Amino acid sequence: MGVVAFAIIRVRDLFAAVMLSGIFSLLAAVLYVDLGAVDVAFTEAAVGVGIATLLFVAAISLTTGKEKAPKKSRAMPLFVVIVTGMILLWGTLDMPHYGDPNAPANKHVVPRYLEQSGKEIGLPNVVTSVLASYRGYDTLGETFVIFTAGLDALVLLGRGRNRWRPGMRSNPKDEEREEEV
Amino acid sequence: METVLGLFNFWAVVVLMMAGFYIVIAHENLIKKVVGLNVFQVAVFVFFISMSKVDGGTAPILGEQFSVYGNPLPHVLILTAIVVGIATTALGLAMIVRIRDSFDTIEDDELFALEEADG
Numbered sequence: 603m604g605v606v607a608f609a610i611i612r613v614r615d616l617f618a619a620v621m622l623s624g625i626f627s628l629l630a631a632v633l634y635v636d637l638g639a640v641d642v643a644f645t646e647a648a649v650g651v652g653i654a655t656l657l658f659v660a661a662i663s664l665t666t667g668k669e670k671a672p673k674k675s676r677a678m679p680l681f682v683v684i685v686t687g688m689i690l691l692w693g694t695l696d697m698p699h700y701g702d703p704n705a706p707a708n709k710h711v712v713p714r715y716l717e718q719s720g721k722e723i724g725l726p727n728v729v730t731s732v733l734a735s736y737r738g739y740d741t742l743g744e745t746f747v748i749f750t751a752g753l754d755a756l757v758l759l760g761r762g763r764n765r766w767r768p769g770m771r772s773n774p775k776d777e778e779r780e781e782e783v
Numbered sequence: 784m785e786t787v788l789g790l791f792n793f794w795a796v797v798v799l800m801m802a803g804f805y806i807v808i809a810h811e812n813l814i815k816k817v818v819g820l821n822v823f824q825v826a827v828f829v830f831f832i833s834m835s836k837v838d839g840g841t842a843p844i845l846g847e848q849f850s851v852y853g854n855p856l857p858h859v860l861i862l863t864a865i866v867v868g869i870a871t872t873a874l875g876l877a878m879i880v881r882i883r884d885s886f887d888t889i890e891d892d893e894l895f896a897l898e899e900a901d902g
Contacts (some may be wrong), residue, residue, distance in 0.1 A: 611805060623822065633832075637832050639832045642858050642862055662814065676809045700788070716843065728843040
């Protein structure tokens with residue numbers, strides 16, 4: 603995954619970058635299966651690899667496929683990234699170790715979910731029980747977020763080429779207005 | 784040695800996250816920035832999922848023959864986060880298409896130059 607991430611930094615063809623980001627998501631999905639998160643893995647494979655790549659390709663086809671060569675020096679961003687990375691690495695030092703069953707994250711409400719959800723909800727898959735029942739409002743909020751994002755995208759892109767849109771260069775009405783001013 | 788093995792997952796996540804962060808702040812092209820944001824997001828997802836792993840635990844699907852399960856809660860949170868992530872990506876890309884419509888460029892520095900020129 604690291605190799606793919608660095609390839610994305612280097613490559614200047616946007617189409618290649620998007621395909622690499624799809625590969626990156628797919629590798630992440632494989633990793634999730636390995637870590638026992640099967641629900642997350644198939645969501646990532648469907649949404650992260652499928653829909654995201656589709657959206658990116660659509661956006662590229664509507665805009666441009668090439669990234670221009672950098673003009674400024676990239677020393678400053680690199681410096682910021684390295685400093686931030688160092689701080690984060692320092693922050694990991696007192697994190698619970700990988701696979702630790704006594705980590706705080708595994709101790710709070712989770713044993714209850716694992717022991718009771720089979721009886722209370724009646725589903726073998728604990729992830730589904732928590733998602734749809736214990737945290738149902740979370741999921742409801744999530745659907746609102748998607749709805750709003752879809753609505754915004756439609757408003758931004760509009761329908762039909764001739765509709766007036768403020769600030770659009772190739773817009774006859776806009777040019778008329780500028781002349782009036 | 785135990786520390787290195789125990790924290791290796793976090794260190795890998797930090798490297799991936801910083802790669803995404805670098806793409807977002809160092810590249811001028813807006814689509815590339817959104818790709819970087821996606822890389823960053825996936826790094827955060829890996830961070831959560833790797834925390835949910837319990838030694839010897841299986842996927843959290845109840846069965847007679849298993850007694851140790853992974854932590855289901857991060858899985859749920861990340862399921863939500865993946866879907867919200869695609870929503871933000873879609874919105875960002877829609878904005879980029881719209882910016883291209885208005886200014887005929889999707890390079891950040893050129894947009895700044897246009898803004899300066901407009902006064």
